[in-house]
Amino acid sequence: MENDTIAAVSTPIGSGGIGIIKISGKNALSIATSIFKRSSNRSRNISTSESKKRAHSPLASEVLASEFATGPIPFSHSFLPACGEELQSHRLYHGNIINPENEKPIDEVLLSLMKAPHSYTKEDVVEINVHSGLVVLRTILDLVLSKGARLAEPGEFTKRAFLNGRIDLTQAEAVIDLINAKSGKALEIANAQAGGDLRVYIQDIIKALTDILIKIDAAIDFPEDVGIVDSKTAICTIERDILTTLKKLITDYDEGHVLREGLRVVIAGRPNVGKSSLMNQLLKKEHAIVTPVPGTTRDILEETLILSGIQTIITDTAGLHDSDDPVEMIGMKKTREKIEGSDIILFMIDAVTPFIKTDYEIYEIIKEKLVILVINKIDLVSDAFDIKTNDELKVLPVARISALYNIGIDSLKKTIKNIFINKTNNISIDIIPNIRQKMALEKSIDSVELFVNGLQSGLPFELVSIDLKDAIESLKEVLGLKIKDDILDQIFSRFCIGK
Ligand SMILES: Nc1nc2c(ncn2[C@@H]2O[C@H](COP(=O)(O)OP(=O)(O)OP(=O)(O)O)[C@@H](O)[C@H]2O)c(=O)[nH]1
Ligand SMILES: [Mg+2]
Secondary structure, eight states, X not given: OOSSOEEEEOSOSSSEEEEEEEEESTTHHHHHHHHEEEESOGGGOEEHHHHHHHHHSTTHHHHHHHHHHTXXXXXXXXXXXXXXXXXXXXXXXXXXXXXXXXXXXXXXXXXXXXXXXXXXXXXXXXXXEEEEOHHHHHHHHHHHHHTTOEEOOBTHHHHHHHHTTSSOHHHHHHHHHHHHOOSHHHHHHHHHHHTTHHHHHHHHHHHHHHHHHHHXXXXXXXXXXXXXXXXXHHHHHIIIIIIHHHHHXXXXXXHHHHHHHOEEEEEEESTTSSHHHHHHHHHTSOOSOOOSSTTOOOSOEEEEEEETTEEEEEEEOOOOSOOOOHHHHHHHHHHHHXXXXXXXXXXXXXXXXXXXXXXXXXXXXHTTSEEEEEEEOGGGSSOGGGOOOOHHHHTSOEEXXXXXXXXXXHHHHHHHHHHHHHHHXXXXXXXXXXXXXXXXXXXXXXXHHHHHHHHHTTOOHHHXXXXXXXXXXXXXHHHTSSOOHHHHHHHHTTSOBTO
């Protein structure tokens, strides 16, 4: 367990009904009780399970509202001194947060205590429900910090839940997915993962591989006992059960990742066709630099937006063409990498000078992908439907637009949406790994395959066992059992403060 006590506002900052300040760590209770004065009426204390029950009953809001509706009660008569020992775990306490300087109430609150280890972080956790206003939240949080808590880093509560063994890394990552879920299906996937579905798969595979490893180690230690390892059975188990499951998880990622990570849309085309102008139009702001000079965009520009209700990562790229300018060449290399990792390419051409040699060369690079042909600058031609293309390109969905004058953009968005719907309609997957998990799974598949090949070709057990150990290590990486601190920091930095 970490030693210090952390605190943060767990609800969005701003005006609202309720704001929650969360404190976790060994001093959570003493800090909270040093600024909290309980209401004298003990019957007001509500067990959290009871309050949940109430929350689902029609009378819930009335009951809770009435707690607040009693109005300020003179402090000297109506509040008992705080007394940590008296507060019981998993109960709600009604009272006031007191300004220690003048002993006046700052806000009327409900306080709950979750004693370690029965809390989100497995540490003592106190949650204070206050009235959500910027000043109230800031004042109470400052007070908590002044009593010895440290402001929590983004995701630090969940990181503690992971470090203290309450959840594994796949579940911690599911929490952020749950918060970010933009569709019912994404929510379903996040919930399955938060419940530990992926962990169960991986743990089963680790166990099966470890069973084989134990036998191999025994055969190394006792070479005279040749019958310990039945290579045929081991290979059969691995190929039938383990590799099939691991490969299915990779396929599930390929098919379903758009649901959890968003649709990756890349705008590609030769210089000056209007790629950055389209990016700005979709974002509704001047994000990318636009000039009449070809080669303006030299680096990748990426933004996340909700496009027709779909979470989308849109990428503006450097124009592709023949160039020996070293900066442009780096930009074009990055463009190619982005194209490789994309779900949809918006292949942009210029309505005034369509289908020159460079356009066809670009199409050769992207043609294995899902491509929408975007004919831009239609404001400069009399008939954009008159533009002739070759047979191969004729089959592509086409959007005729003017990025500069915002013509045809809605129809382009609809085309993207239709492709997304077609892509995701038939997905009936419950577990979709994320990119980090997928990469670790791929490493484990490589090691398992090396192990199988080694066994088949009769390599010594000492050698093949190395591959088997590597496979197990990669799978442990998925669960976060073997993971470097910087990767952990990277994962949790995606969270908001207070989670
Ligand atoms: N008339 C007209 N001009 C446009 C349109 N879209 C872009 N332009 C102009 O075309 C020029 C190039 O636009 P950009 O958006 O910078 O083109 P780009 O493809 O990003 O160019 P590079 O970054 O150099 O590859 C600018 O002068 C834009 O104002 C359009 O729909 N109609
Ligand atoms: Mg550009």
